[in-house]
Amino acid sequence: MTKNESIDTTTAAATTGRRLGSTGPSVFPLGLGCMGMSALYGEADRSESVATLHAYLDAVPEGAHALLDTGDFYGMGHNELLINEALRTAPAAARDRALTSVKFGALRTVEGGFTGYDGRPEAVRNFLAYSLQRLGRDHIDIYRIARVDPDVPIEETVGAIAEAVQAGHVRHIGLSEVGADTLRRAAAVAPISDLQIEYSLISRGIEEKILPTARELGIGITAYGVLSRGLISGHFSRDRALAPGDFRGMSPRFQGENLERNLDLVDALRKVAEDKGVSVAQAAIAWVLSRGVDIVPLVGARRRDRLAEALGAMDIALSPADLAAIEEAVPAGAASGERYPAAQMAHLDSEH
Numbered sequence: 001m002t003k004n005e006s007i008d009t010t011t012a013a014a015t016t017g018r019r020l021g022s023t024g025p026s027v028f029p030l031g032l033g034c035m036g037m038s039a040l041y042g043e044a045d046r047s048e049s050v051a052t053l054h055a056y057l058d059a060v061p062e063g064a065h066a067l068l069d070t071g072d073f074y075g076m077g078h079n080e081l082l083i084n085e086a087l088r089t090a091p092a093a094a095r096d097r098a099l100t101s102v103k104f105g106a107l108r109t110v111e112g113g114f115t116g117y118d119g120r121p122e123a124v125r126n127f128l129a130y131s132l133q134r135l136g137r138d139h140i141d142i143y144r145i146a147r148v149d150p151d152v153p154i155e156e157t158v159g160a161i162a163e164a165v166q167a168g169h170v171r172h173i174g175l176s177e178v179g180a181d182t183l184r185r186a187a188a189v190a191p192i193s194d195l196q197i198e199y200s201l202i203s204r205g206i207e208e209k210i211l212p213t214a215r216e217l218g219i220g221i222t223a224y225g226v227l228s229r230g231l232i233s234g235h236f237s238r239d240r241a242l243a244p245g246d247f248r249g250m251s252p253r254f255q256g257e258n259l260e261r262n263l264d265l266v267d268a269l270r271k272v273a274e275d276k277g278v279s280v281a282q283a284a285i286a287w288v289l290s291r292g293v294d295i296v297p298l299v300g301a302r303r304r305d306r307l308a309e310a311l312g313a314m315d316i317a318l319s320p321a322d323l324a325a326i327e328e329a330v331p332a333g334a335a336s337g338e339r340y341p342a343a344q345m346a347h348l349d350s351e352h
């Protein structure tokens with residue numbers, strides 16, 4: 001696709017869904033990222049979280065698959081148990097439409113700290129056994145290590161998931177935040193459905209090498225942080241107080257002058273969105289949807305009103321002129337600050 005070519009992201013496209021790579025499942029064009037319902041963005045309301053999950057399942061038409069993204073370390077099991085509750089209490093037809101995408105591998109402390117990653121085959125089997133139990137499912141649809149374990153070759157970690165596929169406990173193998181070389185090494189071991197990686201108007205690092213490599217290998221993209229964790233949602237303000245432990249309190253993009261400059265970009269995007277009669281969040285999500293039918297944004301809605309806003313992005317057709325206006329408001333590389341604090345950047349295979 002050339003840079004200015006627009007694609008149909010509207011409701012008609014929504015019914016057919018988007019296929020994750022050449023070997024993965026077809027899914028509804030927007031996945032629901034459930035992390036914020038358990039961790040990292042301050043307190044979440046449990047009953048509103050379950051209601052949001054139900055509303056998302058409800059929005060997915062018959063014949064399409066809902067995509068629920070989680071990690072076993074989101075709230076140290078809390079998020080998987082929440083999804084279990086939502087699926088148990090959903091109508092059977094909606095439950096049957098749900099696919100689970102689970103990340104594993106992060107090592108935690110009682111106090112909530114992160115101490116590294118474990119991608120050894122015996123650890124993969126252990127993480128998987130606990131996740132299946134917490135989710136109350138007999139299989140996970142897409143399973144992936146959250147960050148590459150630097151002490152374990154990716155071939156061994158992916159090989160262990162491939163064995164779980166053979167055993168029927170996992171349907172597809174995914175990757176998370178890996179670079180082009182690791183994509184190739186992993187794809188040489190077993191079919192990979194999708195790479196989960198940050199991609200938004202202000203995080204465009206994948207465009208140069210990772211996205212073309214994924215396309216060459218027939219690997220789809222599940223894009224996270226499409227609203228840059230709320231920063232470019234249009235709802236984040238300069239004076240917003242963050243709870244202790246909120247990721248954004250440590251994220252370089254939310255600090256001091258970086259925050260000022262990044263919110264100036266949002267103000268420019270707001271003008272474009274207003275001209276188009278859509279919200280800022282909808283413009284940002286529609287832009288990611290427009291980047292290719294092999295890309296499925298995971299929206300981090302944890303309230304029904306936010307979800308409804310995000311779903312509205314699927315009804316927006318961005319013309320070449322709209323895309324040009326958006327790109328002018330938020331040019332590639334315009335973000336101030338790295339997307340993670342330095343210690344976490346070091347864990348990103350995708351940034352090496």
Ligand SMILES: NC(=O)c1ccc[n+]([C@@H]2O[C@H](COP(=O)([O-])OP(=O)(O)OC[C@H]3O[C@@H](n4cnc5c(N)ncnc54)[C@H](OP(=O)(O)O)[C@@H]3O)[C@@H](O)[C@H]2O)c1
Pocket residue numbers: 032033034035036041069070071103146176177196197223224225226227228229230231233235281298299300301302303305306307309310
């Ligand atoms: N593989 C990885 O390394 C990785 C890393 C991070 C996340 N993920 C996955 O990707 C998912 C999405 O990531 P994210 O939560 O950072 O993404 P996001 O969608 O960029 O950000 C979610 C934040 O945006 C705010 N927001 C404002 N308007 C919204 C709207 N209309 N719809 C949705 N959110 C809106 C939310 O608001 P409120 O504050 O009002 O709730 C929430 O704080 C996660 O849930 C997780 O499953 C993966």
